[in-house]
Amino acid sequence: xxxxxxxxxxxxxxxxxxxxxxxxxxxxxxxxxxxxxxxxxxxxxxxxxxxxxxxxxxxxxxxxxxxxxxxxxxxxxxxxxxxxxxxxxxxxxxxxxxxxxxxxxxxxxxxxxxxxxxxxxxxxxxxxxxxxxxxxxxxxxxxxxxxxxxxxxxxxxxxxxxxxxxxxxxxxxxxxxxxxxxxxxxxxxxxxxxxxxxxxxxxxxxxxxxxxxxxxxxxxxxxxxxxxxxxxxxxxxxxxxxxxxxxxxxxxxxxxxxxxxxxxxxxxxxxxxxxxxxxxxxxxxxxxxxxxxxx
Amino acid sequence: xxxxxxxxxxxxxxxxxxxxxxxxxxxxxxxxxxxxxxxxxxxxxxxxxxxxxxxxxxxxxxxxxxxxxxxxxxxxxxxxxxxxxxxxxxxxxxxxxxxxxxxxxxxxxxxxxxxxxxxxxxxxxxxxxxxxxxxxxxxxxxxxxxxxxxxxxxxxxxxxxxxxxxxxxxxxxxxxxxxxxxxxxxxxxxxxxxxxxxxxxxxxxxxxxxxxxxxxxxxxxxxxxxxxxxxxxxxxxxxxxxxxxxxxxxxxxxxxxxxxxxxxxxxxxxxxxxxxxxxxxxxxxxxxxxxxxxxxxxxxxxxxxxxxxxxxxxxxxxxxxxxxxxxxxxxxxxxxxxxxxxxxxxxxxxxxxxxxxxxxxxxxxxxxxxxxxxxxxxxxxxxxxxxxxxxxxxxxxxxx
Numbered sequence: 001x002x003x004x005x006x007x008x009x010x011x012x013x014x015x016x017x018x019x020x021x022x023x024x025x026x027x028x029x030x031x032x033x034x035x036x037x038x039x040x041x042x043x044x045x046x047x048x049x050x051x052x053x054x055x056x057x058x059x060x061x062x063x064x065x066x067x068x069x070x071x072x073x074x075x076x077x078x079x080x081x082x083x084x085x086x087x088x089x090x091x092x093x094x095x096x097x098x099x100x101x102x103x104x105x106x107x108x109x110x111x112x113x114x115x116x117x118x119x120x121x122x123x124x125x126x127x128x129x130x131x132x133x134x135x136x137x138x139x140x141x142x143x144x145x146x147x148x149x150x151x152x153x154x155x156x157x158x159x160x161x162x163x164x165x166x167x168x169x170x171x172x173x174x175x176x177x178x179x180x181x182x183x184x185x186x187x188x189x190x191x192x193x194x195x196x197x198x199x200x201x202x203x204x205x206x207x208x209x210x211x212x213x214x215x216x217x218x219x220x221x222x223x224x225x226x227x228x229x230x231x232x233x234x235x236x237x238x239x240x241x242x243x244x245x246x247x248x249x250x251x252x253x254x255x256x257x258x259x260x261x262x263x264x265x266x267x268x269x270x271x272x273x274x275x276x277x278x279x280x281x282x283x284x285x286x287x288x289x290x291x292x293x294x295x
Numbered sequence: 296x297x298x299x300x301x302x303x304x305x306x307x308x309x310x311x312x313x314x315x316x317x318x319x320x321x322x323x324x325x326x327x328x329x330x331x332x333x334x335x336x337x338x339x340x341x342x343x344x345x346x347x348x349x350x351x352x353x354x355x356x357x358x359x360x361x362x363x364x365x366x367x368x369x370x371x372x373x374x375x376x377x378x379x380x381x382x383x384x385x386x387x388x389x390x391x392x393x394x395x396x397x398x399x400x401x402x403x404x405x406x407x408x409x410x411x412x413x414x415x416x417x418x419x420x421x422x423x424x425x426x427x428x429x430x431x432x433x434x435x436x437x438x439x440x441x442x443x444x445x446x447x448x449x450x451x452x453x454x455x456x457x458x459x460x461x462x463x464x465x466x467x468x469x470x471x472x473x474x475x476x477x478x479x480x481x482x483x484x485x486x487x488x489x490x491x492x493x494x495x496x497x498x499x500x501x502x503x504x505x506x507x508x509x510x511x512x513x514x515x516x517x518x519x520x521x522x523x524x525x526x527x528x529x530x531x532x533x534x535x536x537x538x539x540x541x542x543x544x545x546x547x548x549x550x551x552x553x554x555x556x557x558x559x560x561x562x563x564x565x566x567x568x569x570x571x572x573x574x575x576x577x578x579x580x581x582x583x584x585x586x587x588x589x590x591x592x593x594x595x596x597x598x599x600x601x602x603x604x605x606x607x608x609x610x611x612x613x614x615x616x617x618x619x620x621x622x623x624x625x626x627x628x629x630x631x632x633x634x635x636x637x638x639x640x641x642x643x644x645x646x647x648x649x650x651x652x653x654x655x656x657x658x659x660x661x662x663x664x665x666x667x668x669x670x671x672x673x674x675x676x677x678x679x680x681x682x683x684x685x686x687x688x689x690x691x692x693x694x695x
Contacts, residue, residue, distance in 0.1 A: 011510060018502045116331075123592075125336040126526055128558030131534065138536055144506060145536045219534060220499050221526040221556065225333070229499055264503035269466055271503075272495030 007265060010143030015261045017141075021150045023257020024157035025212055029230065030237040030249040031161055032208035035168065038244030039181045039201045042092060042103040047209050048231030049111040054080050054213020055222045056118060059127050069132040073214050080210025085203040092202065093195070111227075118224040126223030153215050160211065161250045168246055177201060236279045242292020252290060321361040322618045324350075324605065325389040327379060327404065328419055330368035333497075333522040334396045337550045337595040338419045340366075342394045344590045345598040348582075349605035358613060365389065369400050376400035377407055384411035390618040391416055391608055394601050398422030398469055402429050409433045414621040416608055418600030421469060421548060423476070423684060426648040430690035433621045434647040435608075435628060438600030439570045441473045441548070443682040447568030447653050448545050449480035451675065452515050457543055461513035462491035463504050463528060465520035470496065473519040473547050489513050494520065501528040502535060509537050517545045525549055526557055533561050550595045554670045559661040562670075566657050571596040571637055572671050575654075578636045593668045603635045604649075629693070642679075646690035650679030 029051060036044045057076040061067040067075065087110065095102045131149045138147040168174040180187040180194045188194045213227075220226055237256055241248030256275050263271040270277075288294050326346050328338040343366045355362045365387065369376035376395070383389035384407065392408060395401040396419025408415040409431040417425060418438045425436045453460075460481050464470045470493075478488050490511045492504050505528070508516045516537070518528050525546055532538055546553075549567045573583035573593045582602070586594045594602075611627040612618045625647070633641040638651040656671035664670065 011506070014506050015503055018500075018506065021502070022500050119331065119335075123336045123552075124331075124333055124523075125552045125556035126523060128556060128561065130558070130560060138534075145540075147534045147536070149534065150502075219531060221523050221530065223523060223556075225523070226499070229497060261503055265507065268492045268494060268504065272498070 011265065012262075014144035015265050016258055017144065017146065019258035019261025020254060021154055021257070022261060023254035024154050025216060025230070025253075026234060026237050026257050027161050027250050027253030028157045028208055028212040028215070029234045030241065030253045031164055031246065032205040032212075033234060033238050034241070034244055034246055034249035035164065035208070036202060036205035037238070038246065039177055040092075040198055041096070041100060041181075042107065042202070043100055044205065045104055045108040045231070046087070046111040046114065047107075047206075047234065048227030048229075049114040050080055050084065050206050050209040050227070051213040051216070051230065052118065052224060052227035053083070053114060054210030055129070055217040055220075055226065056122070056127075056213075057210065058214045058217045059129050059222050062129070069214075069218070073211070076214045077207035077210040080213070081203040081207030084206030085199055087206075088199050088202040093199075111231075115224050115228060122224065124223060124225070126221035129217040129222050131218040149218060153219075156215060157212075160208070161253075164208070165246050165250060233275055236275045240275075240279050240282045240289055242289025245289065245291040245293075248289060248291025319359055319361075320612060320617060321363075322355075322391075322609070322612055323363045323365065323387070323389045324608075325379075325383045325387075325392045326364060326366040326394050326601070327369050327376060327383075327392050327400075328366075328394040328396055329371050330366070332371050334371065334419065336552045336592070338394050338396045338597050338601075341586075341590050341592070341594065341598040342418070342601040344586065345594060345602040346393055346605050348585065348589070349602045349609070353606055353609045355609060360609065360613065362609070369395070369397070371397040371400065373399045373403040377403045380404045380407045381411075384408070384413050390414065390612075390621065391624075393417075393605065394419045394597065396420055396597065398424065398472075401425060405429055405431050405434050408621065412621045414608065414624055416601075416604040418604055419597045422472065426644075426646045426690060427684070427687055430646050430687070430692075432647075432692040432695070433625055435604060435625060435643055435649060436647055437604040437649045438596055439568075439653070440648075440683065441469070442476045442684045443570075443653050444547050444568050445473065445476035445480045446682050447655050447677060448547055448566055449477045449517075450484055450677075451655050452543065452545050452566060453481050453484040453486040457515035457545070458486040459489045459511075459513045460486060460515045460517050460545075461489055461508040461511045462517045462519050463501065463508060464491055464493050465496045465524055466493040467496050469521065470494075470519045474517070477517055477519065477545075477547055494524070496520070497522075497524055499527060501531045504528075505532055505535055505537055509535070509540075509542065513542065515543045515545050517547055519547050521548045522553065526553055529557060529565065530561055538564070550597070551593060551668070551670055552595050554658055555592075555668065559659060559664045559670070562658045563660040564658060566655060566674070568653055568655055569596045569671075570651065570653055571599040572654065572656060572673070573599075573668065574671070575673070582637060599637045603633075603637050603641070606635070607631065607633050607641070607643075626692075644686055645693040646686045647692075648683055648686070650683060652676045652678055653682040 054076050058072040061072045135149040184194045241252030263274040326343045330339045350362045367379045391414035393416045398420045401420035415434045417436045421441045423440045423442045462474045464474045546567045554562045611624045615627050629643045635641050641651045654676045655674040
């Protein structure tokens with residue numbers, strides 16, 4: 001039944017759908033990374049840790065304050081975003097004039113510290129977070145059983161991705177942002193508060209990671225290493241899509257989720273590396289990424 | 296990059312205040328385990344706490360013994376673990392190394408221990424190799440191994456009607472060995488394996504693999520993995536309605552900490568095999584409560600194994616009169632009839648395998664659970680002779 005040839009179409013359809021769901025996480029996370037890189041030129045290695053923090057904040061809100069999933073979906077990204085702004089103001093902002101490498105090293109160090117702190121307080125086994133009642137259960141689609149919560153993940157991520165893309169590419173605010181990254185001095189001369197915009201952009205990118213963390217909390221184990229495992233894949237997604245390309249990050253996120261899903265049927269042992277193989281090929285043929293502009 | 300070698304040294308008996316005894320034995324124990332990675336909760340600092348409790352309960356000071364405990368993080372890497380073990384035996388004068396989860400590290404340390412004539416009291420590792428292919432006269436394998444887990448869970452589920460099995464196997468040595476052991480048990484009990492998939496390790500998303508298992512028409516989905524992988528797989532099996540549709544999950548290696556992390560809502564009904572559960576009888580409850588007060592969680596079977604193995608070791612050292620000759624101490628342990636507070640009757644076979652009862656548990660439904668750690672109902676028990684593999688002739692050190 002699982003040979004390379006002769007896979008029944010319903011199995012294939014099921015795997016395509018699952019790939020799309022996983023792609024949703026890749027898309028939201030790589031979008032945050034792309035926004036931060038595109039507008040701040042910071043390679044944000046702390047992204048995985050902040051995604052993990054989003055899931056933990058949702059857990060804390062529930063267990064310490066009795067605040068459920070839906071408010072947490074708004075509150076947790078705000079809290080993580082605020083924390084990101086704090087990081088940006090106190091540390092990252094000192095590095096803008098230096099090489100990318102310094103930002104990468106700083107955020108990598110921060111990721112280790114954040115992860116270590118959570119591990120110290122909450123251990124490594126993980127914490128339980130239930131699917132909200134209204135989204136428990138699922139639909140039988142004929143070819144597979146689709147849990148309602150997974151359907152919600154896809155919808156939520158598409159909405160968030162589209163809104164972000166629209167804001168940055170199609171609104172006046174987005175135009176300011178893009179202009180400010182091209183030439184901060186000139187935009188500042190027009191009376192736009194450039195440092196404020198950059199700060200808020202970092203906060204927003206990080207809040208996206210927190211949002212993905214809350215989405216992930218009910219289906220993955222909420223534990224301190226959940227971000228560490230994902231961040232490398234997400235970086236590969238960003239590289240394949242083209243560093244800093246908003247649309248590239250979104251489309252590549254979904255696409256690679258699907259490719260990975262299919263690999264799990266045809267050659268499961270390779271499913272952990274397929275994204276990196278694609279990354280290597282893309283770098284060889286089109287180094288600026290599928291959606292990137294040539295440098 | 297980061298020196299994780301965390302040395303915590305505790306002198307447990309100040310000789311100045313102790314009464315003068317005929318014998319004056321000093322013992323140094325090293326707890327070598329994962330203090331920051333995936334096995335940190337089930338071994339980690341908790342195993343150090345357990346070893347300390349054993350030294351206190353043995354009343355070593357009153358018996359004229361000075362016992363010191365050191366600990367270190369092997370990061371689940373054989374090279375790191377080997378270096379620490381060598382340093383401990385050659386430079387620091389450690390007499391016995393305890394715990395050592397992660398089979399690859401344990402197998403490396405078994406050899407180093409043998410060369411140094413130390414003692415390895417293994418509680419955390421699962422590989423049957425410790426008392427088979429790589430058996431050593433200085434090894435005691437206390438708590439469990441993959442064969443015992445396969446025997447416990449595999450036999451029970453096959454006999455309960457789960458004839459067709461599909462494995463989700465973590466794609467590394469441990470996962471393959473667990474799958475192999477379980478396959479043998481399933482087939483011996485009249486079952487068959489209808490398929491398997493090698494899942495890259497570690498994995499977050501199991502939905503694709505679970506869907507393949509679902510499509511295979513198997514009665515039982517065997518999870519030949521551990522830790523976070525098992526937790527994710529079970530969580531997602533429940534989400535995708537697989538358990539609700541009648542397929543059963545067999546968690547082939549799962550600890551109370553994992554069940555606690557999953558929560559009873561998701562974990563209910565799971566069958567699993569353990570060598571120890573805190574709520575078995577008055578002595579286990581008494582020990583576990585004391586452990587809880589010191590460490591903040593209930594002991595895992597690995598931590599309980601560290602406690603019991605330390606007690607047995609100290610008794611043997613006292614009889615021998617010195618901790619210097621590791622093989623002599625292990626030979627002494629093998630002659631003892633141990634009536635352990637946590638594991639009941641324990642005998643250590645000539646190959647170093649500790650034989651004691653193993654228990655099949657089922658996770659309680661949330662409505663039956665009276666507290667955060669009230670997790671299991673005991674279904675049945677099997678004797679050590681049934682649970683563990685028979686001894687290989689070449690590992691019978693009583694004849695050598």
